[in-house]
């Protein structure tokens with residue numbers, strides 16, 4: 074696992090009802106890269122992330138993490154290095170308190186209680202929800218749940234962070250705080266989002282999905298400014314790249 078390369082080799086996935094959600098996706102993501110996966114609703118982004126984390130098993134193709142092929146036998150070992158924040162926080166939070174949800178991963182790593190506590194406090198502080206530690210996750214607001222889900226993954230100190238729509242339901246301050254945490258995370262990040270301004274700010278590389286296929290893979294700025302490509306994918310260029318209606322300059326011109 075020395076280089077933490079994340080590789081998808083010709084991945085296919087078909088849901089039990091026959092819906093083909095991923096159709097021949099291949100890419101190689103190097104350690105330290107920050108990659109945005111974008112596409113319209115139903116394009117296959119969440120399914121792809123679930124294949125990368127071994128939650129779903131591909132019908133064809135394979136996932137390789139740091140030279141290790143993802144199989145039933147390697148799944149536990151790979152999961153210790155790879156943290157995924159689900160699109161729906163209710164899929165991630167299942168304990169009776171936020172504290173215990175955030176402690177769950179470190180406890181599974183067999184750390185002693187003092188180390189577990191240190192990790193929990195640090196993860197809760199990072200996402201700004203220390204005050205929620207004794208609350209029941211199922212009584213939290215959508216944004217608070219998302220922050221708790223992110224803390225439950227950060228407490229594992231993953232080498233590869235996979236986030237499915239991390240900024241959805243966050244208020245502007247919490248979104249900004251999360252973006253700051255993510256930009257300070259020096260390992261690999263793979264992020265799906267409809268928040269294209271966040272993708273532009275955090276990701277150097279973008280993969281565009283449409284109908285289960287990758288229709289583009291390249292530098293974020295080239296992709297996110299390509300109006301034809303974005304329209305083909307059912308997307309729009311990020312707001313921060315729109316021209317000012319008065320002077321025509323975009324925000325990035327001013328940077």
Ligand SMILES: Nc1ncnc2c1ncn2[C@@H]1O[C@H](COP(=O)(O)OP(=O)(O)OP(=O)(O)O)[C@@H](O)[C@H]1O
Nearest residue numbers: 088090092094112113114115116117118119120121
């Ligand atoms: N459990 C399921 N059973 C059958 N089809 C499914 C299931 N989950 C997702 N799909 C279908 O697979 C396709 C890809 O879904 P997926 O959730 O991966 O899309 P997405 O790109 O993440 O969309 P969104 O932007 O809405 O989150 C869609 O057509 C969806 O309807």
Ligand SMILES: [Mg+2]
Nearest residue numbers: 118119120160
């Ligand atoms: Mg999704």
